[in-house]
Amino acid sequence: MAKIFCVANQKGGVGKTTTTVNLSAGLAKVGQRVLMIDLDPQGNATMGSGVDKRALKLTVYDVLLESATIAGARVRSDRLIEAGCAYDVLGANRELAGAEVELVEVDRRERRLKEALAKVASDYDFVLIDCPPSLSMLTLNGLCAAHGVIVPMQCEYFALEGLSDLVNTIKQVHANLNKDLEIIGLLRVMFDPRITLQQQVSDQLKAHFAEKVFNTVIPRNVRLAEAPSYGLPGVAFDPSARGSQAFIEFANEMVDRIGGMKRQAA
Ligand code: ADP
Ligand code: MG
Numbered sequence: 001m002a003k004i005f006c007v008a009n010q011k012g013g014v015g016k017t018t019t020t021v022n023l024s025a026g027l028a029k030v031g032q033r034v035l036m037i038d039l040d041p042q043g044n045a046t047m048g049s050g051v052d053k054r055a056l057k058l059t060v061y062d063v064l065l066e067s068a069t070i071a072g073a074r075v076r077s078d079r080l081i082e083a084g085c086a087y088d089v090l091g092a093n094r095e096l097a098g099a100e101v102e103l104v105e106v107d108r109r110e111r112r113l114k115e116a117l118a119k120v121a122s123d124y125d126f127v128l129i130d131c132p133p134s135l136s137m138l139t140l141n142g143l144c145a146a147h148g149v150i151v152p153m154q155c156e157y158f159a160l161e162g163l164s165d166l167v168n169t170i171k172q173v174h175a176n177l178n179k180d181l182e183i184i185g186l187l188r189v190m191f192d193p194r195i196t197l198q199q200q201v202s203d204q205l206k207a208h209f210a211e212k213v214f215n216t217v218i219p220r221n222v223r224l225a226e227a228p229s230y231g232l233p234g235v236a237f238d239p240s241a242r243g244s245q246a247f248i249e250f251a252n253e254m255v256d257r258i259g260g261m262k263r264q265a266a
Contacts, residue, residue: 002035002124003258004117005184006142006149010169011162012133015152015189018224018234020130021048022244023150025085025235026251032125034087035074037113039096039138045130046091048228050077050236053093061096064103064112064141070120083236088124096138103137110137110177114145126254135169143173148184152218155188155201160208184257187250189218216250219243 007020017040024036037060038045043053053059056075062068070090080086103109117127129142143149149170153159167183174181186209192198206213218224221243224234234244 002121002127004127004146006129006146008131008149010135017044019152020045020128021233022235022247024087024128025233026247027126028087029085030251035124035127037090037129038092039142040132041097043093049089050079050231051089051091056091060090060092061099063116064099070116085236100137110140110144113141117145144178147180152187152189154190155198185214187214190220191217192220216253218246
């Protein structure tokens with residue numbers, strides 16, 4: 001059965017989408033069956049996975065409103081197949097912005113994604129959900145469906161402050177809606193070791209959160225930033241780039257951690 005993870009942080013521009021698409025590609029590359037769900041109306045994770053959001057007939061919007069199933073709406077990019085790191089995509093586009101309002105009227109509104117995922121969970125090893133930069137009904141659907149949250153963060157001065165809001169939200173969802181939910185780990189992204197402040201914040205993170213901080217560190221790397229304009233994750237666009245190598249390492253770390261969870265459960 002799939003392990004389901006949200007990539008979340010209510011701040012924008014912290015590297016959520018970059019993490020989601022590159023971890024998806026990295027996991028696919030090391031032999032995992034992956035579904036990537038784009039829960040952001042901007043559709044960046046969709047485009048960054050080689051899927052044209054404007055050409056999609058069915059998206060996560062139709063799944064949330066129960067006019068489509070995930071099996072009927074998922075797609076796969078030929079370019080990712082060629083690159084040897086293909087994963088399924090449940091895409092998003094601007095239409096999804098309307099779901100926020102439309103879901104207010106319906107029952108089980110925060111459980112729609114969870115229920116839809118239950119029908120395809122056996123098709124995958126990992127499901128990764130790219131969340132929008134807010135703690136909205138869309139993010140709530142992601143958090144309800146997930147076993148864990150991956151939090152990408154830049155090692156900057158206000159990083160820890162922003163984290164406490166997210167930690168509180170996760171605690172509330174854990175208490176009221178989803179007993180499985182936990183923070184799997186904090187991922188240090190866009191890291192530049194030459195900047196003393198980043199080293200200091202990184203040390204603080206490890207002191208506060210100990211083993212919840214992933215060992216892998218994602219460096220600031222221009223190839224990761226260039227890849228989306230070619231409609232590919234960095235891991236597919238330039239596998240030898242330092243940033244891409246770091247995401248392959250992160251994929252292996254995830255497999256090791258989750259493998260550990262599976263063994264504990266057995
Ligand atoms: P979010 O989804 O949280 O808004 P993005 O993943 O879109 O954040 O990243 C914000 C910007 O930073 C994008 O332009 C992206 O290409 C760039 N970026 C993300 N990670 C890196 C990295 N490791 N090195 C360089 N640029 C990065
Ligand atoms: Mg994003």
